[in-house]
Amino acid sequence: MAGGAFDGLRAHAARLSGTPLRKLIETDPARACDFALRVGPLYANFARQRYDRAALDELFALAEAADLPGAMRKLLDGAPVNATEGRAALHTALRSDLSRQAAARDAYVEASEVRVRMRRMIEALEASEITDIVSVGIGGSDLGPRLVVDALSGAARRRFRVHFLSNVDGSAAQRALAGLDPKRTAAILISKTFGTQETLLNGRIVRDWLGDDARVYAVSANVQRAGDFGIAPERILPMWDWVGGRYSLWSAVGFPIALAIGMDAFENLLAGAAEMDGHAQAAPLQQNLPARHALTAVWNRNALGAATQAVLPYDERLKLLPNYLQQLVMESLGKSARLDGAALREQTVPVWWGGAGTDTQHSFFQALHQGTQVVPADFIGVVHGDDPYAENRKALLANLLAQTEALANGSTSDDPHRAYAGNRPSTLILLDALTPQSLGMLIAMYEHSVYLQAVLWGINAFDQFGVELGKQVASRLLPALNGDSEADDPVTRELLARLR
Numbered sequence: 001m002a003g004g005a006f007d008g009l010r011a012h013a014a015r016l017s018g019t020p021l022r023k024l025i026e027t028d029p030a031r032a033c034d035f036a037l038r039v040g041p042l043y044a045n046f047a048r049q050r051y052d053r054a055a056l057d058e059l060f061a062l063a064e065a066a067d068l069p070g071a072m073r074k075l076l077d078g079a080p081v082n083a084t085e086g087r088a089a090l091h092t093a094l095r096s097d098l099s100r101q102a103a104a105r106d107a108y109v110e111a112s113e114v115r116v117r118m119r120r121m122i123e124a125l126e127a128s129e130i131t132d133i134v135s136v137g138i139g140g141s142d143l144g145p146r147l148v149v150d151a152l153s154g155a156a157r158r159r160f161r162v163h164f165l166s167n168v169d170g171s172a173a174q175r176a177l178a179g180l181d182p183k184r185t186a187a188i189l190i191s192k193t194f195g196t197q198e199t200l201l202n203g204r205i206v207r208d209w210l211g212d213d214a215r216v217y218a219v220s221a222n223v224q225r226a227g228d229f230g231i232a233p234e235r236i237l238p239m240w241d242w243v244g245g246r247y248s249l250w251s252a253v254g255f256p257i258a259l260a261i262g263m264d265a266f267e268n269l270l271a272g273a274a275e276m277d278g279h280a281q282a283a284p285l286q287q288n289l290p291a292r293h294a295l296t297a298v299w300n301r302n303a304l305g306a307a308t309q310a311v312l313p314y315d316e317r318l319k320l321l322p323n324y325l326q327q328l329v330m331e332s333l334g335k336s337a338r339l340d341g342a343a344l345r346e347q348t349v350p351v352w353w354g355g356a357g358t359d360t361q362h363s364f365f366q367a368l369h370q371g372t373q374v375v376p377a378d379f380i381g382v383v384h385g386d387d388p389y390a391e392n393r394k395a396l397l398a399n400l401l402a403q404t405e406a407l408a409n410g411s412t413s414d415d416p417h418r419a420y421a422g423n424r425p426s427t428l429i430l431l432d433a434l435t436p437q438s439l440g441m442l443i444a445m446y447e448h449s450v451y452l453q454a455v456l457w458g459i460n461a462f463d464q465f466g467v468e469l470g471k472q473v474a475s476r477l478l479p480a481l482n483g484d485s486e487a488d489d490p491v492t493r494e495l496l497a498r499l500r
C-alpha cells in the first residue's frame with residue numbers, strides 16, 4: 001500500500017481512543033455475534049478487537065484498494081509472488097487443485113505423485129522391524145512436522161515413535177538418540193537446500209550412529225546433494241523451489257507426520273488446508289477469515305501501534321503452535337523494504353510469542369493484564385477433547401473464556417495495584433475438535449493471513465535474506481574457533497580468545 005494508506009485507520013483509532021472495549025460491546029451487543037466467522041469446524045470471534053463497524057469498513061476499503069482477492073488468485077495461480085527470487089510460492093498446489101494455470105496444476109499432479117511414493121515407503125517401513133524414526137531438520141524442515149506430530153499423535157501407542165532433532169548443539173543429538181536401538185531406528189534428513197549446517201552435522205551423527213546408510217531417507221529440493229551425502233535415490237523424496245521452507249509441511253517434508261499419524265490422516269490434514277484455500281479464494285472479503293485475521297493484525301500494528309502479538313493455545317496438544325507461528329509470521333513479515341526496494345514507512349511484523357494456557361496464566365499473564373504495553377492476543381481453544389477427563393476440559397475452557405473477558409473488560413478498584421485497565425484486544429479461535437482436518441485448516445488460515453498482511457504492507461512474504469548474514473559470519477568464525485584464523489571485529493576477537 002502507498003504511504004499514508006493507513007492514515008484513515010489511525011484516524012479511526014484516534015476517534016475510538018476514549019471508548020474502551022467494554023463500552024464498544026455495551027453499545028453494540030450484536031457485534032458479539034456479527035463479528036464472528038465460521039469456516040467448517042473453525043470459528044473465530046473478533047468482537048473483542050478494538051474496532052467498531054465504521055473502522056471495520058475502513059479496513060475493508062483498504063483490503064479492496066490492495067486487491068486482496070486478486071492477490072489470493074495470483075498466489076493460487078502460481079504467479080511469481082516471491083518477486084525478489086523471481087518465483088511462485090505454490091504451497092497451495094501441495095493440497096488444492098484450485099489453479100487455472102497449467103504450471104500450478106502440474107505442480108499439484110507432481111505433489112500427488114510424490115505422496116503415492118511416500119505411501120509405499122511408509123508401507124515398507126511398517127512391514128519392517130523399525131519402531132523409531134529420527135527426523136533431522138531445522139526451521140521450516142522441522143517446526144511444521146514437529147507441531148503436527150505433537151498435536152495429533154495422541155496418547156495411544158502408534159506404529160512408530162517419531163523423534164525430532166534440529167539444534168546443532170551436540171546435546172540435542174545425544175538426547176534424541178538416547179534409549180533408541182540403531183537396528184530398529186530409521187532417520188529422515190529433511191532439508192530443502194541440503195546445505196544447512198545444522199542438518200548436515202546432525203545427519204552425519206545419526207548416520208554414523210545407525211552404522212550404515214540403509215535406513216537413512218531424505219527429503220530435499222536438491223536431490224543431487226542428498227545423493228552425494230550417500231542416500232540411495234529410491235529413498236529420496238523430492239520437494240521443489242516453489243515451496244518455501246516454512247510453508248512446506250504439506251509436501252514430503254510431512255513424511256514424519258505421515259509416519260506418526262498414518263498416511264490417510266496426513267491426507268486429511270491436506271484436505272483441511274485445501275478447504276481453507278477454497279474459502280480464502282471464494283469468500284467475499286467481509287466473510288473471509290484469513291482476510292479478517294490479516295486486517296486485524298494490520299489494525300493492531302499500524303492503528304494501535306502494538307509491538308508484540310501473543311498466541312495462546314488453550315490446549316496442551318497445540319503447545320508448539322507459538323514456535324511454529326514464530327517462523328511462519330516473523331520470517332515471512334520481518335522486512336523493512338517494500339517489494340520495489342523502497343524503505344517502508346509503516347511498521348511491519350510485531351514480535352510473535354506465546355505459550356499454552358493455563359500454564360502461561362501462572363507465568364506471563366500478569367504482564368498481559370497490568371503491564372504498560374497492550375499485547376493483542378490470539379486465544380485458541382478446542383471444544384471437544386480426546387482425553388477422558390471431561391471436568392478438566394471444562395476448567396480449561398472456563399479459564400479461556402475468563403481470560404479473554406477479563407483482558408477486555410478489566411475491573412476497577414480504588415487501589416491502583418488491584419485495578420485492571422482492561423481494553424486488551426483479543427481474537428478467540430475455536431476448533432470443534434482437534435483433528436487432522438481442523439488443524440490443517442487452522443495452519444492454512446495463518447498462512448493466508450500472513451500472505452495477505454504482506455500484500456497490505458507491500459512486502460515479500462516468501463524470502464528470508466535476513467537469516468543469511470549470521471550464517472556467513474558463523475562459517476568464517478568456525479576456523480577462527482580452532483585457532484586457524486583471526487576475527488576482524490575486536491569484540492569478537494576478545495570473545496574468541498575466551499572460547500578458545
Ligand SMILES: O=P(O)(O)OC[C@H]1O[C@](O)(CO)[C@@H](O)[C@@H]1O
Nearest residue numbers: 139140141191192193196245467
Ligand atoms: O530446509 P533447509 O534448506 O535445511 O532450511 C532450513 C531453514 O533455514 C532457513 O533458511 C532459515 O535459516 C529457513 O527458511 C528454512 O526453513
